Amino acid sequence: MPRVLCLLLPLIALPGRAAAHASEQAVVLLLPTGFYVAGGVASVVLTVLLVSVLPDRWALSLFRPLALGRSGGRGGAGPLWTSAAVFLALGLLCVIGEIGPETPVRNPLPQAVWTVFWVAIVLWQGIVGDIWRWVNPWSGPYALVRRLGARPLLRYPRWLGHWPGLASFLAFAAVLLAHPAPADPDQLAPMVAIYWAVHFAGMVVFGPKWRRRAEGLTVLMTNYARLAAVSKARGRWRLGLPGWRYLRFAPPPVALAVTMLVALAVGSFDGLNETFLWLGWIGQNPLEFGGRSAVVAQNLWGLVGACAALTAVFAATVWLGAQLAGAPGTFATSFRRLAPAILPIALGYHFAHYMPSFLVDIQYTIRTASDPLGLGWNLFGTAGLYVTTGFFNTVDTVRVIFLAEAGAVVIGHVVAIAMSHALAVGLHRSHRKAAISQIPLATFMVAYTLFGLWLLASPRGA
Numbered sequence: 379m380p381r382v383l384c385l386l387l388p389l390i391a392l393p394g395r396a397a398a399h400a401s402e403q404a405v406v407l408l409l410p411t412g413f414y415v416a417g418g419v420a421s422v423v424l425t426v427l428l429v430s431v432l433p434d435r436w437a438l439s440l441f442r443p444l445a446l447g448r449s450g451g452r453g454g455a456g457p458l459w460t461s462a463a464v465f466l467a468l469g470l471l472c473v474i475g476e477i478g479p480e481t482p483v484r485n486p487l488p489q490a491v492w493t494v495f496w497v498a499i500v501l502w503q504g505i506v507g508d509i510w511r512w513v514n515p516w517s518g519p520y521a522l523v524r525r526l527g528a529r530p531l532l533r534y535p536r537w538l539g540h541w542p543g544l545a546s547f548l549a550f551a552a553v554l555l556a557h558p559a560p561a562d563p564d565q566l567a568p569m570v571a572i573y574w575a576v577h578f579a580g581m582v583v584f585g586p587k588w589r590r591r592a593e594g595l596t597v598l599m600t601n602y603a604r605l606a607a608v609s610k611a612r613g614r615w616r617l618g619l620p621g622w623r624y625l626r627f628a629p630p631p632v633a634l635a636v637t638m639l640v641a642l643a644v645g646s647f648d649g650l651n652e653t654f655l656w657l658g659w660i661g662q663n664p665l666e667f668g669g670r671s672a673v674v675a676q677n678l679w680g681l682v683g684a685c686a687a688l689t690a691v692f693a694a695t696v697w698l699g700a701q702l703a704g705a706p707g708t709f710a711t712s713f714r715r716l717a718p719a720i721l722p723i724a725l726g727y728h729f730a731h732y733m734p735s736f737l738v739d740i741q742y743t744i745r746t747a748s749d750p751l752g753l754g755w756n757l758f759g760t761a762g763l764y765v766t767t768g769f770f771n772t773v774d775t776v777r778v779i780f781l782a783e784a785g786a787v788v789i790g791h792v793v794a795i796a797m798s799h800a801l802a803v804g805l806h807r808s809h810r811k812a813a814i815s816q817i818p819l820a821t822f823m824v825a826y827t828l829f830g831l832w833l834l835a836s837p838r839g840a
Contacts, residue, residue, distance in 0.1 A: 414780070415831040418788040422827045425792045426820045429799040430813045437800045441625050443611070443618030457511050462518025468574065475567030479752035482561035486750045489743040491570065492561060496554070497732045498740075504602035504725040505620075507609060514596060515574060516589050520581050530585035540591050540633035546577070547594030547637060548685070551644045555651065556678045558671040597637055605721045621797040624718040625804060635717035639692055640685045642724035647684040649731050649833040651677055664837075692720070695822045699815035703806060715805050716819065719798035723823070726790020727830055730783035734770070737779075741765040780834065787830040791823050798823075 429437060468490075475487035482488040502509050511517075553560050553569060560566065580588040589596050603609070604623045609616060611623070630638070650656050651673075657664040660676040670677075696716055700709045741763060748761035755761065769775040798819055802812040 414784055415828065415835065418784055418831050419824060419828050421788050422791045422795065422824050425795050426816075426824065429796050430816070430820075432799075434803045434809045434812070437796075437803050438625070440796055441619050441622040441800050443609075443616035443622050446608075446615040446617055448614055458518045458521045460512045460518070461514055461516065462522070464513045465515040465519050465574075468515045468570070472567045472571050474750050475563040475570075478563060478750060480563060482563060483739075483742040484746060484749075484752055485563040486743070486746045487563050487566055487570070488561040489739065489746055491566060493736060493739040493743050497728075497736045500599070500602065501725070501729055503599050504605050504721070504728075505607070507606045508599075508603035510596065510599035510603065514589075514599075516578055516581060516593070516596075517586075519578065520586065520589075523582060528582065531583045534584040534587040534591065538591070539631050540597055540637060542592035543594050543597035544633055544637045544640065545594070546592060547598055547640065547644075548681075549573075550594055551640075551681060552678060555644070555648055555681050556670075556674050558669070558674060594637075597634070598641060601634070601638055601641070601718070601721060602725060605718070605725065619796065620722055620793050621718065624797070625800055629711055629714035630717065632714060635714045636689055638717045638720050638724070639689045642720050642727070643685040643688040644681070645724055645727045645731060646688070646830070646833070647681055649727070650684070651680055652838040653833065653836045654838070655836065656680070691822060692717070692819075695818035698818040699802075702817060703811040703815035705806065705811060705815070708805065712802075712805060712815070715801050716798055719794045719801060719819075722790040722793040722797065723787075723826065723830075724790075726786040726788075726793075729786040730830070730834060733783055733786075734779060737769065738765065738767055783834050784831055787834070788827060791827045791830075795820060795823055 471487045471490050475485060478487075479485045499509060499513065550573075557565075577589065577593045580592055584592075590600070591597070604627070605620050607617055607620050607622075609623055611626070616622075629635075654664045657667065660673060660680075662668065662673060693713055696712045697709050700706050700712055742765060744760050745763040745765065748758045749755045769779070799812065799816055802816050803809065806812045806815060
């Protein structure tokens with residue numbers, strides 16, 4: 379029965395038949411999105427009711443993975459070689475960023491950073507498994523330095539924990555959301571080079587622990603890798619409901635838990651700052667938007683505010699849940715234990731928010747790969763690829779896109795609710811206490827479902 383429920387949960391998450399705003403907003407506004415939003419929220423509410431009455435053993439069984447086969451070790455030196463290759467490719471991309479075409483859609487550096495990495499690789503990491511171990515640009519070069527005899531100069535301070543990683547990820551998010559021209563190759567190239575150099579220097583001084591705890595992208599990718607449905611455990615590949623590994627881990631440190639919340643806040647603000655509502659709040663006419671350079675300070679403060687507000691609201695719901703369950707002393711542990719349940723929501727919204735731009739930008743990426751320097755080459759036969767955006771111009775195709783986006787948001791919340799309940803069961807060791815403690819957090823997740831679907835359906839002016 380638990381395995382059957384595990385299969386049914388994604389189906390419950392799908393919005394019912396309705397009519398929605400779609401992705402590109404000119405056509406989106408022609409679709410009756412209210413029905414889709416209502417269906418999505420209703421799906422999440424039904425999930426809350428379902429998991430609240432599940433016996434504890436069934437709730438935990440949902441996250442019991444199936445053994446697939448032996449893993450065959452950790453991959454030996456393979457990840458180091460691929461990491462070294464990615465480092466060389468990144469260096470070449472930075473050079474091309476400086477000397478190649480000035481237009482972002484014709485220069486491969488912006489395509490590699492914002493399309494291949496920030497959309498495709500991040501989604502792969504959270505859905506399929508840990509690809510970052512193979513493609514991060516630090517492990518390979520650091521292994522070479524170690525082979526040449528270098529050793530860490532200092533021990534990484536234990537008290538720092540993952541706080542430098544949180545700061546590093548926030549710096550990345552600030553470029554993504556507030557920099558006037560994050561896709562400008564001339565400006566992106568030195569930023570990428572400096573970011574790589576700073577963290578490589580940290581590894582040289584403090585050893586590989588620096589990358590695991592102080593490099594923000596690795597911290598984020600490690601969180602998502604542990605969310606993936608397929609992973610290795612006890613020498614075998616295993617498949618389970620996303621998040622099953624978090625039920626086996628100790629609660630993450632506070633800084634790591636906050637980073638999980640910040641991942642959702644960054645994605646949400648990336649959608650909010652394009653809406654008419656936000657532009658109205660900061661005094662911008664959405665129909666005469668002055669460009670990103672006019673809202674740098676507002677977006678920075680908005681980013682900080684979104685991260686602080688989401689963390690505070692999550693903490694408040696966890697605290698209230700502990701009070702209602704009669705276990706106020708569990709707040710600190712509950713905050714850390716339940717934070718991973720936010721990751722499915724963050725990943726679902728990451729998919730939903732970036733799907734429309736990815737459908738277009740990946741075409742530019744494929745075309746640019748054949749002529750990276752803009753010299754008229756056709757290395758892979760794709761330089762003449764016609765880039766189409768026609769799927770944003772018809773109601774039928776836009777409906778499909780919006781349903782995929784809305785489905786990702788709702789499924790993310792459904793998995794998060796099931797995961798949160800299972801984590802609470804393990805924490806409180808009592809079905810009654812676990813169910814009561816989840817009331818505030820479940821209410822928050824239902825409200826956030828409505829907010830996420832509203833963001834997808836809202837008109838945008840930026």
